[in-house]
Amino acid sequence: MTNYKGERNRQFPSKISTTSFVKLYILHLLKEKSYYGNEIIDEIKLRMENKWIPSPGMVYPLLREMEEKGYIIGSWDQPDKRSIRRYRITDEGYKHYKIILLQYKTIFEDSLIIIKNTLKDIYNIKI
Numbered sequence: 170m171t172n173y174k175g176e177r178n179r180q181f182p183s184k185i186s187t188t189s190f191v192k193l194y195i196l197h198l199l200k201e202k203s204y205y206g207n208e209i210i211d212e213i214k215l216r217m218e219n220k221w222i223p224s225p226g227m228v229y230p231l232l233r234e235m236e237e238k239g240y241i242i243g244s245w246d247q248p249d250k251r252s253i254r255r256y257r258i259t260d261e262g263y264k265h266y267k268i269i270l271l272q273y274k275t276i277f278e279d280s281l282i283i284i285k286n287t288l289k290d291i292y293n294i295k296i
Contacts, residue, residue, distance in 0.1 A: 184276050192231055193228040193273060196266040199241060206232060206254070232256060240265050289294045 240262030288294040
């Protein structure tokens with residue numbers, strides 16, 4: 170398990186906030202193709218096999234924040250109606266994605282070990 174400042178990690182099972190996780194996932198999706206907000210929510214729901222869904226109240230403010238920081242750029246499908254805003258990742262956003270991807274990898278691996286061992290030890294389920 171990853172140590173912080175030489176101390177034991179007491180957080181369980183992950184040190185990644187939900188907001189940071191969703192930000193990572195949004196950038197991951199946008200490196201593949203452009204999406205609009207509800208598509209992002211639906212795609213994460215699909216990839217999480219309906220076990221977890223980010224809320225619109227988290228996704229839309231994150232999209233605005235990431236656009237302000239220059240990580241993504243949005244454009245209206247029909248500018249005069251302003252109904253659907255599609256987003257794509259920028260070069261700066263891709264650089265940021267690569268940084269946080271590396272930062273979070275060990276945390277995800279640690280979380281997986283914790284979950285696998287819990288399932289094995291307590292529930293006698295081998296994964």
